[in-house]
Amino acid sequence: MDPQMMVELGALTLVGAAALIAGVAEDLESDVGSQSNPNSQVQLAPQMGYLHRLYNKAISGEPASYPFYAAIGASTALAVLSITGNSSLIGVFFALVAGAFVTSLIHGVYATTSYMGRLASQSRFGQPIYMDVLRTHTPVLMAHGFVANFSVLLLTWVIIAQHFSPFPFVVLAFIWGIALGGVGSAVGDVHLGTDRYYQDRPYGSGVNAAHSGSVVRKAESGLRNSIDCAWFCSKFGGPLTGLGFGLVVYLHFWKEVVVTGWWSVLAGVIIVVIFIIMNTYLERYSRQRYGTYKAEAEE
Amino acid sequence: MAEGERSPRQLLTIGVVGGLIGIYLANYLNSTTGTAWFSFFAGLGAVLAVFWGADAVRRVASYGLGTGVPSIGLLSLGAGQVAVLLGLAVAMNYSIHWAAPIIALILAAIIGLVSGVMARRVIKMNIAIMERSMMEIAMAASLIMLGFSTTIAGGFGFDLIMKYVVASGFIIAVFIVGGMAMLHPFNACLGPDERQKRTLNLALSTGFIAMLVAGIAAGAINGIQAAVPTMIIAIFGWIIYYLRFFADTKQDAAAVLSTGLLPKEEEVA
Numbered sequence: 001m002d003p004q005m006m007v008e009l010g011a012l013t014l015v016g017a018a019a020l021i022a023g024v025a026e027d028l029e030s031d032v033g034s035q036s037n038p039n040s041q042v043q044l045a046p047q048m049g050y051l052h053r054l055y056n057k058a059i060s061g062e063p064a065s066y067p068f069y070a071a072i073g074a075s076t077a078l079a080v081l082s083i084t085g086n087s088s089l090i091g092v093f094f095a096l097v098a099g100a101f102v103t104s105l106i107h108g109v110y111a112t113t114s115y116m117g118r119l120a121s122q123s124r125f126g127q128p129i130y131m132d133v134l135r136t137h138t139p140v141l142m143a144h145g146f147v148a149n150f151s152v153l154l155l156t157w158v159i160i161a162q163h164f165s166p167f168p169f170v171v172l173a174f175i176w177g178i179a180l181g182g183v184g185s186a187v188g189d190v191h192l193g194t195d196r197y198y199q200d201r202p203y204g205s206g207v208n209a210a211h212s213g214s215v216v217r218k219a220e221s222g223l224r225n226s227i228d229c230a231w232f233c234s235k236f237g238g239p240l241t242g243l244g245f246g247l248v249v250y251l252h253f254w255k256e257v258v259v260t261g262w263w264s265v266l267a268g269v270i271i272v273v274i275f276i277i278m279n280t281y282l283e284r285y286s287r288q289r290y291g292t293y294k295a296e297a298e299e
Numbered sequence: 300m301a302e303g304e305r306s307p308r309q310l311l312t313i314g315v316v317g318g319l320i321g322i323y324l325a326n327y328l329n330s331t332t333g334t335a336w337f338s339f340f341a342g343l344g345a346v347l348a349v350f351w352g353a354d355a356v357r358r359v360a361s362y363g364l365g366t367g368v369p370s371i372g373l374l375s376l377g378a379g380q381v382a383v384l385l386g387l388a389v390a391m392n393y394s395i396h397w398a399a400p401i402i403a404l405i406l407a408a409i410i411g412l413v414s415g416v417m418a419r420r421v422i423k424m425n426i427a428i429m430e431r432s433m434m435e436i437a438m439a440a441s442l443i444m445l446g447f448s449t450t451i452a453g454g455f456g457f458d459l460i461m462k463y464v465v466a467s468g469f470i471i472a473v474f475i476v477g478g479m480a481m482l483h484p485f486n487a488c489l490g491p492d493e494r495q496k497r498t499l500n501l502a503l504s505t506g507f508i509a510m511l512v513a514g515i516a517a518g519a520i521n522g523i524q525a526a527v528p529t530m531i532i533a534i535f536g537w538i539i540y541y542l543r544f545f546a547d548t549k550q551d552a553a554a555v556l557s558t559g560l561l562p563k564e565e566e567v568a
Contacts, residue, residue, distance in 0.1 A: 061366070120492070128554035
């Protein structure tokens, strides 16, 4: 094996690992904020008379908010590098940390505005704003966001340094932000929306329009808050999102490194076909095993 | 329009005049003095454009767009971005460098109008103010894009913008950060008890955050001269308007509690 390819495979492993961590952190972050899919239910709850102590963070959807963070982080990292120069590896590392840090501050500010803004706009339903919810949840969001953004910046930097991509740093970080947000929304939300907020409904029944906004507000002990959701999702939904995003990134660059030129496009098509076959088999297996989706019992 | 609100015409004037003045001041003061100390004027102009654009988003999205709020914001930002690059190119082609922002504004209006007509007549979204709102949002977006790009590059020449904003990749940061500044205020304040003053105070606060990011990016291009004044003004502006938004929130919310259990049903009026 030629040395260049060894280095590229090493970089590939680093990129895949960073993507995995980014996916886990991203999903848990969005769960604390009940962003994306569950958001509409949490938003609707007070209007249907279900007051709650959940955090409601709508900084657009995840596929729009993650490129937003990534672009801020990448711009900041570039500004820091313009002062320190990108010759030393540790300098680059600290620039990426600075980028992720500034991003997490801006993320926190945006999160507080959407929590306060949305609840204040529902005052006629009597939904109070709990400052302790704001104080306890926002740092958790910021911390998870920091990890996710740092990982995105790191993987982007490795891709740029290894000349895997022709795009400028900020643009590439933006694109990976969209991918991360998209995977987080597509994979992660499945394990939050109905699993956590509608635990009293039969699995797979979907949410009847009459139950819109009827989210679970009481916890095993005391009242449910959104950090409970992150705890719940850290067992399955979060790691699965990490696996999803890690696979997207890893397989994409694996085919670029191992198979070159136009053959890599063919390899990509083969990978997609394999996934389609696997998914079809999985769905068929689970339908046979657990039966068709049950209609919800009349109350 | 409720009592004490700013009218669409008033906001349009603030946005267009403020935005253009800011961009022109930054460009000509920088080029006459040969420095980048005055880049922050363009950022301030863009913040005023955010102020106007957020209200335009608010007016059209209050028709019940819901999840469409970010979509309409990003669509218009795209229109604004095309208009800016085309406007700069047209101005360079005909050697009327000074007219670039105005050409970009007119092009944005045309693109916005076309997408508004498409949305209402072809896709048949039944929103009466669609054309006008899309036009306004796209125009505001073009001023936001050009304003923050001028802050970063130090001027609005085609070569400057191409070299320092497009080729360096900062254009995408301007796109998403400017877009978020414009669409987030209404998205965050969505609900039946939304109030213009609160939403627009939030718009100024997010606008100053966008200006802060533009200031950071400007530091990578023009160094301390561009970055320090822009960032200091942005941070002060953000603090002022965030506190105002917080005060408005306390005034509008049903209750602001330090902690507590859920209110009982009879306590909710």
